[in-house]
Amino acid sequence: MSTDTIEKTATRSAKSGQPVIELVGMSKWYGNFQVLKDIDLTVYEGERIVVCGPSGSGKSTMIRCINQLEFHQEGDVIIHGKAYGKDEKQNDLIRRDIGMVFQSFNLFPHLSVLENCTMAQIWVKETPKAEAEAVAMHFLERVRIPEQAHKYPLQLSGGQQQRVAIARALCMNPKIMLFDEPTSALDPEMINEVLEAMIELAQSGMTMIVVTHEMNFARKVADRVIFMDQGEIVEQAPPHAFFDNPQYDRTQLFLSQILHH
Amino acid sequence: MSTDTIEKTATRSAKSGQPVIELVGMSKWYGNFQVLKDIDLTVYEGERIVVCGPSGSGKSTMIRCINQLEFHQEGDVIIHGKAYGKDEKQNDLIRRDIGMVFQSFNLFPHLSVLENCTMAQIWVKETPKAEAEAVAMHFLERVRIPEQAHKYPLQLSGGQQQRVAIARALCMNPKIMLFDEPTSALDPEMINEVLEAMIELAQSGMTMIVVTHEMNFARKVADRVIFMDQGEIVEQAPPHAFFDNPQYDRTQLFLSQILHH
Amino acid sequence: QQTLETVQERGNLNCQVGLPTPGFYNLDSDGNWSGIDVDVCRAVAAAIFDDPEAVDFQSVTSAVRFTSLANGESDMLSRTTTWTAVRDTQLGLDFTTINFYDGQGFLVPEDSGITSTLELDGATVCVLTGTTTELNLADYFRANNMEFTPVTNENVNVLVETYLGGGCDAYTNDKSGLAARRSAFPNPDEHVILPETVSKEPLGPVVRNDDSAWADIVRWTLFGMIEAEELGVSSENVEEMLESDSPAIRRLLGVEGNIGEEMGLAPDFMVNVLRHVGNYGEIYEANIGEDTPVGIPRAGTQNDLWTRGGLIYAMPFR
C-alpha cells in the first residue's frame, strides 16, 4: 500500500500544471433533453482520471464529446489549447492526439490484429509499413499478445480483443487516452487481464480518462475521481478523499450501493 | 475432506461389478487421421468417471462414440452388453439408455423449458403429456429451476440453460449420463452453479462420464480419472492416486500445467 | 380416336380464336364472343349439337396457335390464319377452306405525303409478330430493293399505340383490320390506307391433318353456309325453305339425300346451322359488313359470291 502511495505522488508531481483538456461550460442536448449541463473540467498533463456515476448520468456522452464523436451545442471543448470548431479538417488534427478504447472494442473484423494496429498509422500518419508494424508489435507485446498478431479479431477471446483495442489506440501515439467502460463486457478473469494492461499503461505517465466502476482500479491508479449525476459533475476528489470522505449525499449514496455490490 | 472420502467409498461399493459401458479395441479415423487408437475401457454401474487431457486428444470424440453421434470404424462399443451395429433401430434402442449434455447446451430455442424437457418423453417414449410434465417438473426442481419452466431458453442465463440441459437429459431416465465439458462455456459463478447440480446428481448413484478440466470436481466426485493424449488412454486411476502420484511423465506434465493455471 | 367422337363425348367444341379483335373474334364487356370467325365455330357446334353455344372459345396468342391445335388442345382453329404451303405441309395441319380473302396493306399518316408503298424505303414499319404479315413485309421490301426497320409486337394495341405516337412511319396488317383500327383513332381522317395490296391473305378455319372426316365436317359446314347464301336460304326463311322444291335446297337442308348422316351428323344439320347462325352473307354483314364498326364493304370485292364476281365459291353440295 505504501509503494502505491509513493508512486502516485511521483506521477502527480509530473503533472506540470499544463492543462491538456479543458471543458468550459459545455452543454449538450438530445432533442429537448439536456444530457450535459454546463460541464467545467480541466485535466492536466499526465493526470489519470476515473469517471463514475449512475447509468445515464452522461459519462459516456462527456468523453465522446471530448473526442467530438458527439457534438455539443454550448460551451467549448479545448484540447491542448485548441478548441473544436466548425472546421472538420482542424478538428481531425486536434483529434489525432486522442486515443479512444470502446466498451465493445469495435475492432475491424476484416483486418488481422496487426493490420488493425497498422491501418491508421499507414493511412493517417503515413508511416512506412515496416515501421508501422514494428510499432504495432511493440504495443502488442506491451499488452502481452504478440503471438496473436496474425489472427483475426473474431478468433480471439474477449480479453484479447480488448487488449488489441488498447494496442490499436496506443499505436497512434496519442497524448490522451479515453476509456469508456473498458471492462464491462468482460468476465472477471478477463477484467483482471485488461485492468493489468491499463495499470501498466497508467504507470507510463499518459493522460487518461477512464469511465469505469472498478473501484479497485480507481483507488490504485487514479489521480482524481469524478462523480457525475444527471449531466453534472457532482464531486471530484483524489481517490482516498473520494472513497473515504465523500462530500455530497448523492456520492455517499452511490458509493454505498456500488461498494456493497 | 473426511466426509467426502466416506461418501465416496460408500458409492464405490455400490458399483456391483456389472459393466455398463465397454469399449473394446475401438478405433476411429477422420479421413486418414486416426483420432482414437484402440481404446479399451470398461465402466461399471454407478461409476463416476472424469476424462481429461489436452485439447484435441480425442475426449469429445470418445464420448460421442459412446452415444454413436460419431461412428467408429474398428472395435466395439457395448452398452449394457449390447454392441452397436448396423441396425439403426437397434442402435436407437441402445442409445435410449444414454443421456448427453453438450458443452453448448443445444437447447431448442423455439420450445419453452418445460417443452424442452417433455418433447422427447412424448415423442420417443410416448408418455402421456401430463405424466411427462410431472417428470419434467421433478427434474427441474432437482436442478433448482422449477420457476423457470415456462420461460424460453434464450431468456435464461448460461448456468440456468446448462441446468435445463441436464434436466432435459435426466427426463429420459437414462442409466448413463455423458457430459462434454459442461462448464467450459460458463463464467466462474455459473460454473459453480452447474457443478453443484452435477455433484448432487453424482450422489444419486448414476453412471456418469464427464469430460472436464475442473480438477476440484474430479477430486470430489470421481471414482476414476482418465487421462487421454493423442487418441489413447494414457493413465486411469482413482483421483487421489491420479493427482498425487501420477505414473506417467505425460500426465505429470499435464497436471503441472493445469493446476498452476 | 376420331375427333367427332371426342367432341360429342365432351359435349362441346373447343374452338380456338385469337386474342380479341373487332369483327373477327370480338369480346364484349358481358363476356360474349362474336365475330365472323366466331360464327364459324358456332356453325360447326350447331351442326354437331344443334346448339351454337356448345363452344368453348380458346383465346390464345398467335405465337402458340399452331402448337395449341397440333397438340390436340383445340379441335379447330378459326382465327385469321393465312393458308400457306409451309403451314399446310409442315405443321401437321390441314386448311379446310376460305371464309375471308384478305390482303396486306399499309396505313400511313396523311401528312407524311406518302401515296404509294414504294415510297416507304427506309421507313420504320409496325407489324404483328409471328404472322405471315411479318414475312410478307420482309419479302415485299426485299423484292423492291427497299430497306425497312420492323417494330414488332404480338399485341395490336401496342402497335397501334406506337404508330399513333409516331414510333413507326407505317402500320401494316391485313386490310380488313386497318380500317377498323383507323376508325378508333382520335382523328381517323388524318390517316390513309395505301392503295396497294402487297400480299394474298386467304383466311380460313384449320384442323389437324390426322382426321380428314373431321376436316370434312368443318369444310362442308362452311360450304353449306356459302351454298345457302347462293341459294337464298337464310336464317329467316329456312323453315319455309324446308318446303322448297328446289333439289339443291332440299339436298342442302337434308330433306333429300344423306350427306349429313354419312358425315356422322344429323341429316338436317345445315338447318340447324342456318337457323342458329345464318348463311355466309348474314354472318359477314352482321360482323364486318358496312353497317358495323369494322365496315368492310363486300359488294364487288373478292369476298362477294362468285356469282357476283367475287371469289366466295362453295363446292357443289351433292
Add this chain to the structure above:
Amino acid sequence: MAITESTSMRGSKPSSSILNNETFRSIVFQFVTVVCIFGLGWFFVTNTIENMSQRGMSAGFGFLDSSAGFGISFTLIPYTESDSYFRVFQVGIANTLLVAVISIFGATVIGLIVGLMRMSKNWLVRTIARWYIEILRNTPLLLQIIAWYFGVFNLLPRPRDSLDWGGLFFLNNRGFYMPGPIPGDGFTVTLIALVIAIAAAVGLRYWARKRQEATGKYFPAVSVGLAVIVALPLAIFLLSGAPLAWDVPVLQGFNYRGGVSVPPALCALVLALAIYTSCFIAEIVRSGVQSVSHGQTEAARALGVKPSWTMRLIILPQALRVIIPPLISQYLNVTKNSSLAIAIGFPDLVSVWMNTSLNQSGRAIPIVAMTMAFYCLVSLFVSLIMNAYNRRILLKER
C-alpha cells in the same frame, strides 16, 4: 439419422455389407424414386413420339438451316431476312446478353445511388427514395416495361423534330442516335497506346503501393491512373492526325441514318429493367452498409481516419461480403427478366426465338429446349463463379 456426414462416413466403412438395414432401405427408396422418374420420363417420351408421328409434326434440328424469312428490328450481329433460323438464335442470344449487361450496369449505378439516398440525412431525399422503392418494387415488371415504352419513349418527338445535341446526338421516338466511329489507317497506334496506358496505370498502382509501404507517402494512384488511360491514347490519337472518321447520323427520308442507333424498345426495356432491379439493389446496398455497425465508423473516426477513407478501408470491405451474393442473384434475375421484352417487341431470345421462330416454324420442342438450355448455362456459369467467391470472402472466425 440426422447427422449427414457421419452416415455417409459409415457407408464408406470397408467392412459394410449390403444387408445394412439403413443403407439397404435408403438404396431401395432411391431406386424406387429413380425408377419412377425414369418411368415418367419414358412415358412422356413415348407419348410425345406417338403424338408427333400421329399429327405429322417433326422434331429434330433440321429446320435450323432453313431460311427464317422475317426481319428483326434490332440486331447486334449482322442479320438479313434470308439468314437461317440458327442465326436468329444467335441474334436472340446476343440481344439478350446486351440487354442484360447494360441493365445490370444501370441497375447497379441507380441502385447504389438510391441506396445511398435511402440513408441520406435529408428527410425528403430519404422519403423519396423510400417511395421510389415501394412503388416500383410492388408493381409487376411487365407493366413497368409497357409504361416506360408508352409513357416515355413513345411520347418523344418525331424524327423531324428530334431533340438535337450539337448535331451529333439525336433523340426521337424511333430511338437514340449517335455518331458511329469508323477507324482509319493508323488508328491501331491509338489502340496500342491505350493498351500501354492501361499497363502503365496498373504499374503505377503497384508502384504507389510499394512507395506507401516504404515511405508512408500516399499517392492517388487510381485517379492518376484513370487520367493516364484517358490522356495518353488521346494525345497519340491527336498526334497521329486523328485517324478516325465519325459516321454522323443524318435525317434522311423517314429517319436518321448512319451512326449508331438504339431503338426505343431497347431503351424502354433497359430502363425498366435497370430501374426495377435498382430497387432491390438499393435495399441490398442499404442492408449491406447498415450491417457494418456504427461502432466501426466511430472507431475509424477516433483513429483519425478521413470519412472517405473510412468508407474505402473499413465500411466497403465489410459491406461487400453481405452485398455481393444477393447482388449476383439479382443479376441473374435481370438476365431472366429480360425475357419480358416480348411485351414491347424487343427481339431478345424469348421474343425472337421462342415466340416468332416457334410460330413461323412450328418446331416447339427443339426451340423450347434450346431456349431453356441457354438460360441454364448462363445460370450454371454464374453459380460457379459465385461459389468460388463465397469461399474466398468468408470472415475468419474461431
Add this chain to the structure above:
Amino acid sequence: MSDSTTTRTQPLIFQPKPERAAPPSTVGVVGWMRENLFSSVSNTLMTILGAYIVYVFLASVLNWALFNAVWEAENRRECLDLVGRSGACWPGVMQWFDNLIYGLYPKDQIWRINLGFLALILWVAPLWFPKVQSKVAIGITAVMLYPFLASYFFLGGDKGVFWTALVSAGLTGLIWVWLTVFTELRYGRSFTRTMGAILGNSGKSEEEQLKFGRLSLIGVFVIAVVLVSQWELSFVSTRQWGGLFLTLVISGIGITFSLPSGILLALGRRSTMPLIRMICTGFIELFRSVPLITILFMFNTMLPLFLPVGVEVNQLVRAIVAVCLFAAAYMAEVIRGGLQAIPKGQYEAAAAMGLGYWQATTLIIMPQALKIMIPTIVGNFIGLFKDTTLVSIIGLFDLLNMARSVGEDTRWLGLFIEPFFFITMIYFFFCFLMSQYSINLERKLEAGARR
C-alpha cells in the same frame, strides 16, 4: 487509509441544476427542418430538387388521372372528343370493372366468387383473434379443406358421391372453425372437448371424452352432407375464369403449394441419399435458372404432347402446375437457407435424445428454420403474385389480359393506358399490403428474439 473514515462531516446536499431548454434552432419544427432538410447548402439544394421532382410527377399523374379525366361517356370516341388524350377515359374501365375483377364469369353467378372469398375470410379471421387457441388447427384446415369448398363454389356442376363428400368435408371444416371459436371464447376449450364434456360421462378420462367429442364432428359432417346435396350450382368452365379472381386463384394455389413442396425439395437437397439429392438439386437448379415465361410456355404448348392421345389437361391447370413447380424451386432455396442457419448442435441434441429423422425435422428443425425465413418467404410470395402476370402471355385471361381486352372491345377500341393504370394500382395495393405485413412481422420477430 481506512482510519480516515471516522472524521466524516455532515454531507453537502446535491441539488441538480434545472434543465434548460435546448437552443431553439435545434428543436421543434425549425430544428427538425434544419436537421432534416436544410442542414447544409448541398442538403438544401437536394431538398429543393426533390420537392420539384415530386411536384412535377404528382401534378402530371393527378392531372391525367383525376382533374382532366372523363368520368361519363358511352364510348371512347366521346372521351376523345371531350379531352383528347390529355385526360384519362375512365368509363371504359368502369364498364369493364366486373370483367377486370371476375373475368368472364357469368354475371348472375358472381356471388359465388364473392361467397367463396368470404368463406376464406371467415375461415382465417379467427387467426387474428387473440383468445383463440387452436390457431394451428384452423390454419391447417384452411389449407387442407378450404380448397374443396372453394373449388365447388367456383366450378359448380354435377357432383358425384366423391365430390359431395369432399365438399361436405370442406363445409364441416368451416362450421367446425366457428364452433371452436365460439366454444373457446365462451368455455375456453375447443369444440370437440366441449362436446366431449357434454356427451361423455363426466367420470371418464379426458381421452375418452375426446372420443365422444370426435363423434360430434361426424354429426356435423352428416348435416353438411345434407346441406351440400341440396345445392345445385351451374357449371362454369375455367375458361370463363379471369381477371383479379384468376390472378388470386393462381397465386393463391402457387403460394400454398410452394411451401410444403419447397420444404420437401430442400430436405431432399440436403439428404444423404445421393440419387435423391441429385434429383432435387437438378430440379431446383433447372427451374430456378430459366425464366418463368419459358416454363409456362413449355407447359402450355408441350405438356399435351407428353400425354397420351385423348388425355386433356385443362389450360388453367397446366399454368398452375407450371407456376407451382417454379414457386416450389424458389421456395426450396429459401428454406434451404433457413436450414443452413440452424446450428449442427440442434441436430445432435435431437439425435442424442432419441428423436428419429422425421421427428427431429418436424419438431426441432423446421419450426426454427421457417421462423427465421418468414420475411424472405413473404417476399417470395410477393414475387410470385407479381409473376402471375406472365400467364397472360400464354393466353389466360388474368388481370393483365383482361385489361388488354378492354382496348379490343369495339366501343373502347384502343383504350389501353387506362386499364393498365388501373390494374397497376390493384397489383400495388396487394403487394404493398403484403410487404408492409412482412416488415411488421420482421420487427416483431426481431423483438421476440431478444431477451
